[in-house]
Amino acid sequence: MIKILPLDQISQITVFNYWQLNSIRIVSATPLFTMGKDSSICYTAHFDLVVIGGGSGGLACAKEASTLGKKVAIVDHVEPTVHGTTWGLGGTCVNVGCIPKKLMHQAALLGQSLQDARHYGWQLPSSSYEHSWETLRDGVRNYIKSLNWGYRVQLKNKKIDYLNGKGTFLSRHEIKVDLKSGNNYVIAVGGRPRIPNNIPGAREYAISSDDLFSLDKAPGKVLIIGAGYIALECAGFLSGIGCDTSIMARSICLRSFDQDMVSLITENMEEEGISFIRKSQPLRMSKTTGDKIEVEYENTETGLKSIGLYDNVMFAVGRDPTTASLNLNVANVKIHPESKKILAENEQTTCPNIYAIGDVLHGKPELTPVAIHAGRLLARRLCNVSSTQMDYAQIPTTIFTPLEYGCIGISEAKAEELYFKENIEVYHAFYLPLEYAITQRVCKQCYVKAVCLKSDNERIIGLHFLGPNAGEVIQGFATAMKCGVTYDQVVNTIGIHPTCAEEVVKLRISRSSGEDPTVTGC
Structure with a gap:
């Protein structure tokens, strides 16, 4: 366990993504030899800034503060999914979000380009093409590992201490960090995909986007449950690489986006061969003797029940913030009762000396560039070199559907x-x-x-x-x-x-x- 304690008068603490103090003392118990269960040798270190969360926003904030001359540490941890999937430093975007999504989207586009090439005069050896999921998966995985390594090198070059563990509040001026061994416990700043607890078999047999990019074999026939951008993007590239793909949507797709555009997107996806099971929701899931996943679902308007068989079922019904383990109540940091996200104004929470950035903020865009920019600006303000606030208006974005x-x-x-x-x-x-x-x-x-x-x-x-x-x-x-x-x-x-x-x-x-x-x- 690591305990972070104030040495002198505390000026600021930043929650979830970082704690800002005039001076911080980290006492770490690191086992170096065996003399009983709790044997250890201790060391102490002092930091101006401690970042909890090694995702895009946390890394940007930490690196900016280090560049401005502050002594910085990052505390980072990731919980494995229910299927045991885990990953390295860099957060959701790098490991199980934007980067693998865009690379697999590119794979789907290349498949279409192969078909187009004949019309441009290319004499290809075959009229049909087979896709290797393993080759794509390994290529994406190796690239992501290079990014993980690059972040570690950047932290070392900037003399930012990296602590592979989970941070928890003991009080508004004190946290503890439980250290873990190996590279399998790195947190993705923000949130994790939601898999419902009230659908029998869902947690046992369904995956999330955190699992999708590292499946051992080609996904096969896939049902994606959800109507947001993650559901549509994943359905798009899976269909593009040859998977029989369906989307189950309880209500309208891409609710917060312009519906003229959404209608055209879904129309195009249907023309590309993606099936939409509309106004429907799953009731239960089970495994068949043929190792298929049987999904019983019902139409929310008619009540008509149906059954489908799939090789993989993926939930994309929203994301929950990783705030539960932070013990925020002891620091008087309020969260929204429904979203469980942190309430803040200009990144300042309800505790005057505690701040938050990125996907854990209630009512703010869940976008990597937003977290990065907000983290940099906040670091500059806390280092007293700028007063510029984050502008959350007119944020550009792209949905990588076909x-x-x-x-x-x-x-x-x-x-x-x-x-x-x-x-x-x-x-x-x-x-x-x-x-x-x-x-x-x-x-x-x-x-x-x-x-x-x-x-x-x-x-x-x-x-x-x-x-x-x-x-x-x-x-x-x-x-x-x-x-x-x-x-x-x-x-x-x-x-x-x-x-x-x-x-x-x-x-x-x-x-x-x-x-x-x-x-x-x-």
């Missing part, structure tokens, strides 16, 4: 709710990427939409792009929107031709005009 969806700002429905329909103008267009022309690929869902506020010189308050490389397209426009770009400024920008991104600056048709928004040429 047809990618990038957006920044608010949806059309939210704009009408905030500013009234008569004060909103929408400019939109359906387009066909040039890459699809020779292949004669049928794709009616490539679409771009700009939501503008009439009373503010048609300032763009929502930009939505559905098509190839959506993240690359939206990133640049995100900067423009942070600067308050208007519709007139966008359409007076010269486009790069021929690209998909130029479809944004070519927007000329308003929804109010009633004209057909289909692009017919240059």
Whole structure:
């Protein structure tokens, strides 16, 4: 066990991601020889900043504070999933989130490119292709291990102490850390996937996204339960590498996103061969003699019950923050009664000297770049070199479904709710990427939409792009929107031709005009 104790007067403690003190004493019991169960040799160390959580936000905060001259330690731990899956330093994004997701999405895109290649003159040896899950899995795993190692090297180079253990509050000025041996106990900052306890067989037989990327064999026939972006993204790349994939959605998909775009996404996914079991929820799961997973489910409207057989069932029904083990009540840190996330304003919790960043914050985006930026800014404020606060407005993001969806700002429905329909103008267009022309690929869902506020010189308050490389397209426009770009400024920008991104600056048709928004040429 490690105990972190204040030596002098405490100025600040930061919870979940870090504790900030004028001076901290860590007393560590490290077994070096055997003289009974509790034998140890102790050492002491002093830190200006202790980070709990080795994910994107925690690492960014720790490295920034170290760069600014502070003595920093990271306390990091991960609980294995119910199936024993664990991983290395770097948090959810690196190990079981953004990075493996994007790499497997790329694998699916390459499969489509193989089909397209013949139309571009490539003489390929076979008309059918087989995908090796093991090769993909091992390639992704090896790349992630290189990132894990790189983070450890960065911490060493910045003289940040790394403590592989779980931190728990003893009081608002004291924590303990239980050390573990090996590399299997590294925390992912923020939250973990939720697998319901009230569905018989769910925890025994279903997996989460934490398990998906390291399965021993190809996933086979897969049922994904959930309607959020993790469900749709995983379904997309699994289908793209040849898995028979279904999505079970109790309600609407991608609830917080623009529903015009969502309808086009799901329509495209169905055309790509992904099945949607709509308005349904699972009742129970069991294993068959053939080692299949039998899922009984019911339609929430009709009550009709059905049964399906699958090789794998994955839950993607939300994530729970990893706050339970922190013992926050002793530090008077309040959490939201439903989400169990930490309540904070400008990252400051209900205890004046305790802060939090990243996915554990109630009401904030669960996005890696958000945690990274917030962590850096907070470190600078605590080191008294800046007063800049994190701006959570107009956060750009992309959903890596087979047809990618990038957006920044608010949806059309939210704009009408905030500013009234008569004060909103929408400019939109359906387009066909040039890459699809020779292949004669049928794709009616490539679409771009700009939501503008009439009373503010048609300032763009929502930009939505559905098509190839959506993240690359939206990133640049995100900067423009942070600067308050208007519709007139966008359409007076010269486009790069021929690209998909130029479809944004070519927007000329308003929804109010009633004209057909289909692009017919240059």
